[in-house]
Amino acid sequence: xxxxxxxxxxxxxxxxxxxxxSPAWCQSSASAGTLQVNVTDPQSRPIGGAxxxxxxxxxxxxxxxxxxxxxxxxxxxxxxxxxEAAADANGxxxxxxxxxxxxxxxxxxxxxxxxxxxxxxxxxxxxxxxxVTAPRVVVLSLGVFLKVRVNDPGGLLPQVVDGLWTxxxxxxxxxxxRGAYQAARNESVDAAGHDYQLIIPVGVPFxxxxxxxxxxxxxxxGAALDMSGxxxxxxxxxxxxxxxxxxxxxxxxx
Amino acid sequence: MCVRTVARLxxxxxxxxxxxxxxxxxxxxxxxxxxxxxFMPFTIYDYTHSADAANQFSTSCPVIDGVHVDIxxxxxxxxxxxxxQGVSGxxxxxxxxxxxxxxxxxxxxxxxxxxxxxxxDPGSNPTQAAWIGHVSDFFGDLRTAGIYNVTITxxxxxxxxxxxxxxxxxxxxxxxLGHNCGNTDDCCPDTPTGIDPATMLPYMIYFSATQPFxxxxxxxxxxxxxxxxxxxxxxxxxxxxxxxxFFIGWNNEFGxxxxxxxxxxxxxxxxxxxxxxxxxxxxxxxxxxxxxxxNSAPESxxxxxxxxxxxxxxxxxxxxxxxxxxxxxxxxxxxxxxxSATYNSCTNVYTDxxxxxxxxxxxxxxxxxxxxxxxxxxxxxxxxxxxxxxGSDTSLMFVLPDSSTQPDIIxxxxxxxxxxxxxxxxxxxxxxxxxxxxxxxxxxxxxxxSAAVVIGETWGGTISTAMEGSxxxxxxxxxxxxxxxxxxxxxFNGSALSGYTVTFRPWMELEDPSGVCFAYTSxxxxxxxxxxxxxxxxxxxxx
Numbered sequence: 001x002x003x004x005x006x007x008x009x010x011x012x013x014x015x016x017x018x019x020x021x022s023p024a025w026c027q028s029s030a031s032a033g034t035l036q037v038n039v040t041d042p043q044s045r046p047i048g049g050a051x052x053x054x055x056x057x058x059x060x061x062x063x064x065x066x067x068x069x070x071x072x073x074x075x076x077x078x079x080x081x082x083x084e085a086a087a088d089a090n091g092x093x094x095x096x097x098x099x100x101x102x103x104x105x106x107x108x109x110x111x112x113x114x115x116x117x118x119x120x121x122x123x124x125x126x127x128x129x130x131x132v133t134a135p136r137v138v139v140l141s142l143g144v145f146l147k148v149r150v151n152d153p154g155g156l157l158p159q160v161v162d163g164l165w166t167x168x169x170x171x172x173x174x175x176x177x178r179g180a181y182q183a184a185r186n187e188s189v190d191a192a193g194h195d196y197q198l199i200i201p202v203g204v205p206f207x208x209x210x211x212x213x214x215x216x217x218x219x220x221x222g223a224a225l226d227m228s229g230x231x232x233x234x235x236x237x238x239x240x241x242x243x244x245x246x247x248x249x250x251x252x253x254x
Numbered sequence: 255m256c257v258r259t260v261a262r263l264x265x266x267x268x269x270x271x272x273x274x275x276x277x278x279x280x281x282x283x284x285x286x287x288x289x290x291x292x293f294m295p296f297t298i299y300d301y302t303h304s305a306d307a308a309n310q311f312s313t314s315c316p317v318i319d320g321v322h323v324d325i326x327x328x329x330x331x332x333x334x335x336x337x338x339q340g341v342s343g344x345x346x347x348x349x350x351x352x353x354x355x356x357x358x359x360x361x362x363x364x365x366x367x368x369x370x371x372x373x374x375d376p377g378s379n380p381t382q383a384a385w386i387g388h389v390s391d392f393f394g395d396l397r398t399a400g401i402y403n404v405t406i407t408x409x410x411x412x413x414x415x416x417x418x419x420x421x422x423x424x425x426x427x428x429x430x431l432g433h434n435c436g437n438t439d440d441c442c443p444d445t446p447t448g449i450d451p452a453t454m455l456p457y458m459i460y461f462s463a464t465q466p467f468x469x470x471x472x473x474x475x476x477x478x479x480x481x482x483x484x485x486x487x488x489x490x491x492x493x494x495x496x497x498x499x500f501f502i503g504w505n506n507e508f509g510x511x512x513x514x515x516x517x518x519x520x521x522x523x524x525x526x527x528x529x530x531x532x533x534x535x536x537x538x539x540x541x542x543x544x545x546x547x548x549n550s551a552p553e554s555x556x557x558x559x560x561x562x563x564x565x566x567x568x569x570x571x572x573x574x575x576x577x578x579x580x581x582x583x584x585x586x587x588x589x590x591x592x593x594s595a596t597y598n599s600c601t602n603v604y605t606d607x608x609x610x611x612x613x614x615x616x617x618x619x620x621x622x623x624x625x626x627x628x629x630x631x632x633x634x635x636x637x638x639x640x641x642x643x644x645g646s647d648t649s650l651m652f653v654l655p656d657s658s659t660q661p662d663i664i665x666x667x668x669x670x671x672x673x674x675x676x677x678x679x680x681x682x683x684x685x686x687x688x689x690x691x692x693x694x695x696x697x698x699x700x701x702x703x704s705a706a707v708v709i710g711e712t713w714g715g716t717i718s719t720a721m722e723g724s725x726x727x728x729x730x731x732x733x734x735x736x737x738x739x740x741x742x743x744x745x746f747n748g749s750a751l752s753g754y755t756v757t758f759r760p761w762m763e764l765e766d767p768s769g770v771c772f773a774y775t776s777x778x779x780x781x782x783x784x785x786x787x788x789x790x791x792x793x794x795x796x797x
Binding site for chain 1: 633
């Protein structure tokens with residue numbers, strides 16, 4: 001057992017000027033590094049309240065599961081560090097006491113439509129050496145909310161928000177580029193239907209994709225959707241959320 | 255518990271006593287026995303090609319008067335031996351585009367070219383006619399032997415086709431902008447780019463003809479681009495992994511599969527399970543979702559760019575059309591072994607035992623659940639126990655675009671052991687009890703308690719002590735005890751899974767270039783034996 005192994009740390013600390021966070025781990029401060037992040041928009045304006053999620057990326061080893069295959073897991077001795085920190089009003093945050101290594105950063109802003117690079121691009125990589133403060137500017141682009149309402153007067157969809165083991169009778173998402181896909185999350189369910197939401201970039205040609213083996217849908221004009229993968233083209237413009245509404249018209253024809 | 259006590263005594267009295275005590279034990283209360291035959295040489299499955307080293311059957315087949323029998327006779331002999339041991343089904347690996355020499359199984363004659371240059375048309379293609387004819391011969395031989403079930407697994411063909419990153423594209427890439435994997439971050443972070451310092455040549459992306467994505471190195475196709483661990487923990491491999499320009503194409507693949515299903519039906523062989531890839535690992539490779547719902551090659555299925563190929567539904571339709579259960583379209587997963595034979599105290603993001611993460615991920619993928627790794631997993635447990643446990647944050651996990659019902663079969667490959675050590679009989683038995691004991695929890699939370707349970711690969715019936723190069727036949731660096739198969743059964747019998755109807759399918763690989771692990775003899779010491787004379791170690795309760 002090494003002292004570098006720590007319990008998962010989840011700290012969101014907001015201070016008056018700069019936000020400081022420190023993961024609960026037990027490495028001596030002599031070898032600890034510091035992450036300093038400034039979150040801005042593409043015009044270099046600070047984004048206050050942004051949440052940075054950081055995780056140390058471990059070296060891995062292959063462990064045997066079967067004769068042919070194994071699976072990768074963090075290598076022995078790899079230090080753990082994971083957590084979240086909130087930027088202050090100036091878009092700044094500092095996380096101290098991090099074990100040296102390569103980190104991956106994700107970012108989102110509660111209640112605002114900034115695009116998380118871990119969804120729409122790649123995690124932001126930053127190397128944090130021991131005893132050094134590693135600065136990183138994280139630039140977030142503003143997208144819009146895609147909101148999809150599916151009215152379900154017959155109650156044919158599960159009457160609960162999609163959970164890990166809830167049967168998926170309807171999937172909702174967007175297709176873009178050469179077939180890339182992002183799912184919209186089922187955010188809520190009420191007596192009349194389901195609400196799905198996803199933050200999407202502007203200026204990108206999308207098709208809204210609804211898929212189901214179980215139910216048939218129409219749009220609000222009554223036109224039936226192709227449930228093997230509807231292709232409703234749209235493109236978001238800045239500042240204007242995209243909203244769609246559909247209705248479950250019955251069970252899918254088998 | 256009784257069985258467990260017997261096995262512990264076995265360790266004390268030594269192997270000979272152990273074999274005598276454990277061999278009479280049946281597998282659980284209701285069980286079937288199948289075996290893996292592994293790779294099938296369908297191009298040369300006939301009475302003329304010799305089952306010798308040149309065809310990679312150096313010791314797996316009978317030798318009569320110093321002469322190797324032919325390949326078909328070899329298989330007929332072995333199938334007869336298996337049937338006499340209570341084996342009721344076999345699993346075969348089928349290569350469609352293995353162009354390695356000698357050619358052992360190649361169903362398409364333009365492998366390595368675009369899907370448009372290939373077609374499934376045995377009526378006008380004599381190579382395909384011969385190949386599918388041999389498939390039919392094998393199914394006939396299976397029936398003659400009295401074995402009526404087959405599991406068909408499409409095998410990875412070698413990744414030998416390549417292109418420069420600057421020629422590669424990914425689904426993430428907007429058409430018409432001149433982007434490629436060499437000049438944008440539309441491709442996964444672990445895409446090889448630049449100059450390889452070892453060779454001073456540009457890195458290449460490699461492709462297999464039967465995988466709808468790319469890999470990092472020439473070889474077996476396992477070094478997949480979009481590895482979450484090599485991509486700064488990104489779960490976006492499904493979108494960023496390269497599109498395979500050498501992919502044989504879905505309609506071509508469906509054509510060959512449909513022909514195999516038809517031959518099984520015409521020989522009255524039941525297709526027990528159909529899998530187009532094995533041992534999927536959705537925690538590390540979300541791009542393997544393309545085997546179920548493919549966003550990279552819709553045109554090869556007759557669809558338009560931007561469409562998703564619903565491979566699950568297409569395969570289920572083929573099964574139905576040939577009179578088989580569509581719920582047997584499946585993909586196997588693996589159990590997770592740990593350095594501790596008994597540890598199962600951690601819960602994964604799916605609210606299941608950590609050892610069940612493989613089947614959890616499989617079930618999630620097919621139902622448009624969450625795959626990849628959760629950002630708040632517990633790395634300490636991962637380091638200490640090799641299990642992905644802890645956390646509940648699914649917000650950055652990936653969700654596939656289509657959803658289907660669960661298959662009515664669960665296929666998990668389990669080689670129970672304490673990893674990273676030379677195991678004792680007790681450790682193997684304890685690990686088996688833990689592995690099998692955890693599975694009912696998965697069946698419950700996945701609402702799959704009525705599914706057929708198959709331990710699709712597990713320890714072979716007779717452990718070889720031989721070496722393949724510097725590695726033992728079994729599990730590489732460590733020699734496992736000869737009682738491992740019996741320990742496997744004993745552990746199972748002491749677990750909660752023993753109350754289920756379960757099929758055990760021990761591993762065997764006849765087409766074995768080393769020729770040492772499954773050497774054939776006509777005696778009771780045959781390394782192919784699984785239940786010789788009804789004496790175990792794998793004695794099913796059902797024929």
